[in-house]
Amino acid sequence: MILHNLFGRHIPDHQRNRWEGGYFVTQCTLCGQAMIKLPGLPWRLRPSSA
Known part of the structure; x- marks a missing residue:
């Protein structure tokens, strides 16, 4: 890992x-893993269901 x-x-x-x-x-x-964030929040890895 x-x-x-x-x-x-x-x-x-x-x-x-x-x-x-x-x-x-x-x-x-x-x-290269997908990342997401909501406005005003920090970036995080995208869960498989999002």
């Missing part, structure tokens, strides 16, 4: 940021 997965240090790619289904959506610049 990648260390940044263990410590939650995913870095959002702000240039790929887009609005989708009520969330800002992008991907981690380190591993």
Whole structure:
């Protein structure tokens, strides 16, 4: 497992940021996993059901 997965240090790619289904959506610049956020909240990994 990648260390940044263990410590939650995913870095959002702000240039790929887009609005989708009520969330800002992008991907981690380190591993490419999907990330989401609501306005005013921090980025987090996108759950498989979102």
